[in-house]
Amino acid sequence: xxxxxxxxxxxxxxxxxxxxxxxxxxxxxxxxxxxxxxxxxxxxxxxxxxxxxxxxxxxxxxxxxxxxxxxxxxxxxxxxxxxxxxxxxxxxxxxxxxxxxxxxxxxxxxxxxxxxxxxxxxxxxxxxxxxxxxxxxxxxxxxxxxxxxxxxxxxxxxxxxxxxxxxxxxxxxxxxxxxxxxxxxxxxxxxxxxxxxxxxxxxxxxxxxxxxxxxxxxxxxxxxxxxxxxxxxxxxxxxxxxxxxxxxxxxxxxxxxxxxxxxxxxxxxxxxxxxxxxxxxxxxxxxxxxxxxxxxxxxxxxxxxxxxxxxxxxxxxxxxxxxxxxxxxxxxxxxxxxxxxxxxxxxxxxxxxxxxxxxxxxxxxxxxxxxxxxxxxxxxxxxxxxxxxxxxxxxxxxxxxxxxxxxxxxxxxxxxxxxxxxxxxxxxxxxxxxxxxxxxxxxxxxxxxxxxxxxxxxxxxxxxxxxxxxxxxxxxxxxxxxxxxxxxxxxxxx
Numbered sequence: 409x410x411x412x413x414x415x416x417x418x419x420x421x422x423x424x425x426x427x428x429x430x431x432x433x434x435x436x437x438x439x440x441x442x443x444x445x446x447x448x449x450x451x452x453x454x455x456x457x458x459x460x461x462x463x464x465x466x467x468x469x470x471x472x473x474x475x476x477x478x479x480x481x482x483x484x485x486x487x488x489x490x491x492x493x494x495x496x497x498x499x500x501x502x503x504x505x506x507x508x509x510x511x512x513x514x515x516x517x518x519x520x521x522x523x524x525x526x527x528x529x530x531x532x533x534x535x536x537x538x539x540x541x542x543x544x545x546x547x548x549x550x551x552x553x554x555x556x557x558x559x560x561x562x563x564x565x566x567x568x569x570x571x572x573x574x575x576x577x578x579x580x581x582x583x584x585x586x587x588x589x590x591x592x593x594x595x596x597x598x599x600x601x602x603x604x605x606x607x608x609x610x611x612x613x614x615x616x617x618x619x620x621x622x623x624x625x626x627x628x629x630x631x632x633x634x635x636x637x638x639x640x641x642x643x644x645x646x647x648x649x650x651x652x653x654x655x656x657x658x659x660x661x662x663x664x665x666x667x668x669x670x671x672x673x674x675x676x677x678x679x680x681x682x683x684x685x686x687x688x689x690x691x692x693x694x695x696x697x698x699x700x701x702x703x704x705x706x707x708x709x710x711x712x713x714x715x716x717x718x719x720x721x722x723x724x725x726x727x728x729x730x731x732x733x734x735x736x737x738x739x740x741x742x743x744x745x746x747x748x749x750x751x752x753x754x755x756x757x758x759x760x761x762x763x764x765x766x767x768x769x770x771x772x773x774x775x776x777x778x779x780x781x782x783x784x785x786x787x788x789x790x791x792x793x794x795x796x797x798x799x800x801x802x803x804x805x806x807x808x809x810x811x812x813x814x815x816x817x818x819x820x821x822x823x824x825x826x827x828x829x830x831x832x833x834x835x836x837x838x839x840x841x842x843x844x845x846x847x848x849x850x851x852x853x854x855x856x857x858x859x860x861x862x863x864x865x866x867x868x869x870x871x872x873x874x875x876x877x878x879x880x881x882x883x884x885x886x887x888x889x890x891x892x893x894x895x896x897x898x899x900x901x902x
Contacts (some may be wrong), residue, residue: 441640445510446689449567450586452514455628456556457594460682461623462790463487464595464707465550465602465798469540469618472701479536480818481716491547491682491811493553494560495804502800507651510566511880513796514636517558518629525625552625561800563587568787568795569642572856580731580852583787584723584780592719592775595601595889598713603705611701641878648860649838649878651795655867658796662866666789667798669847672784673735674806676840677778678747680742680833681771682810707764709782714768715775722780731781731788732850735770739844742837745770747829753827766857770833778840782806788851791863794878 463486470478470486497517505513526550533540567586571579602621609616641649660667725734749756749766756763782802788800802807820828851859864876 412509415831426856428445430767441638442642444584444635445566445570445642446574446582446640447512447572448632448639449563450590451632451635452518452559452563452629453587453595454590454597455625456559457591457596458598458601458628459525459625460519460591461555461595461598462621463490464708465599465701466621467703468501468701469614473614474538476784477542482539482542484653484815484818486542486546486549487660488811488814489549490553490556491807491814492805493550493555495553495811496558497554498560498800498807500554500800502561502796502798503561503802504558505565505796505800506649507654509641509649510562510569510645510796511641511735513558514566514639515633517555517562518633518636520555520558521552521629522555524550524555525622525629527551527671529619529623529626531622556630557803558804561796563750564640564787565795565799565874566642568784569856571790573620573643576588576855577727579854580726580784581723583784584719584726587721587783588775588780589723592716592779593609596709596716599705599709599712603633603702603709606702606705621730644792644856644860645879648679648792648864650874650876651878652880654794655874658706658867658870658872659798661870662863663790663798665795665847666785666804667848669843669849670789670798670802671805672843673739673778673840673848674782674786674802675722675740675809676836676843677774677782678806678810680836681774681779681812707760711764711768711771714765715771718772718775718777719780721772722776725776726780726784727852730850730852731785732844732848735777735781735785735844735848736841738773738779738781739837739840741770741773741777743834744837745773745833746834746837749835750827750829750831753825763772770830778844785848785851788856788859789849792856793860793863846852 445751467483467487472485497520501513501517504516512749525548528545530543531544531548533542533544559893564583564587568579568583571582575582589876601624602617605617609620720736722734725737729737745766749763750771756766783799786799787795788804820832
């Protein structure tokens with residue numbers, strides 16, 4: 409065989425093999441990216457959980473360091489700044505992750521959390537002003553809140569889509585473990601870090617303690633930045649992204665009912681759970697009476713540990729019992745334990761372990777039901793092109809409920825009595841059951857690709873025509889093009 413024939417044969421062979429190798433490499437990268445996307449969501453949201461609970465013990469520290477300056481109104485302002493920022497982040501980043509992509513949104517939120525945590529760590533008032541310090545912290549926590557809030561739609565939508573690619577039947581439990589579990593774990597984590605730093609620095613160096621705790625919040629989001637820079641879009645997003653001319657009126661017409669359900673239930677859940685989380689250290693300190701900061705933190709850690717198992721129970725029940733029924737069961741825990749604690753408050757607070765156990769069980773039922781299910785149903789109830797936007801809106805309404813609850817917490821205790829914070833939680837449990845039953849759809853076992861097809865058919869039936877998908881997956885949504893779209897979605901399933 410001549411050298412020219414050999415060259416021709418090699419070039420022909422290369423031409424035949426290279427596309428196959430490219431396809432195999434691309435497929436492998438997509439497969440690996442899906443698993444990294446799930447893992448990165450978990451590591452990203454644990455920093456959210458840490459930031460959400462950072463003020464629990466910080467409130468106790470600031471109250472001891474600055475008893476005259478750290479008034480209830482200042483405490484509420486500093487705590488609420490994260491919530492206000494989170495509302496803005498959830499709305500804004502929810503739209504970004506639909507219009508620009510999940511990757512852009514995730515990198516953006518990571519950088520914002522790092523910036524906010526850094527500013528909080530170095531916060532100082534001009535000329536040593538204590539009020540200036542708290543205004544600086546308010547600003548820093550607001551920036552952190554935008555990043556934290558943006559993580560909700562960005563991480564959750566990417567995790568649900570990645571889990572749908574790899575494990576449809578176990579999508580619910582996997583989603584819960586990489587979202588609500590790590591968010592809930594942020595509470596015990598924040599208190600554990602506080603106890604470790606307090607043991608090292610001592611109670612005579614409380615300014616060092618709170619600054620170190622804030623500084624650790626810089627490290628957590630940085631651990632996932634490299635993975636987020638290298639991740640790929642999910643297959644569902646590649647096929648169904650709607651980056652231009654989004655028909656928001658038709659979206660509202662298609663999804664008004666589940667929006668009432670997810671927004672309403674999330675408002676009620678955060679209205680109860682967030683102030684009870686932020687001010688739980690204050691509640692426990694008022695029950696213990698003149699206890700040391702370390703003792704308050706230890707009881708706080710026990711409270712967080714009791715609340716955590718509810719996450720696992722919810723993950724176990726979400727498939728056999730269904731999303732909606734599990735959520736209603738969780739809200740019923742608010743009703744039962746809220747009434748028990750509220751009606752017997754004077755007697756039960758005299759037995760501190762019993763009070764903490766009942767308080768923890770109420771929060772555990774919250775984790776099991778709405779805590780686990782709200783993110784899951786918000787990620788499953790809406791089609792891929794608008795999943796981030798609708799998820800972000802639902803979560804933002806929830807954070808608005810958290811802000812209202814945090815703002816109302818002190819006045820309720822002052823004017824109605826401390827027991828009414830628990831009785832109101834019971835009332836919210838009843839309303840939550842009704843909202844869930846009538847408005848929240850149960851998407852247990854439903855393929856997210858099927859919901860995408862239904863949504864595209866809805867748009868076509870209402871006369872909307874436009875381009876969906878990104879890169880080589882772009883196509884027009886028309887009556888004629890729906891069959892092609894449907895077949896491409898079947899390819900996504902395979």
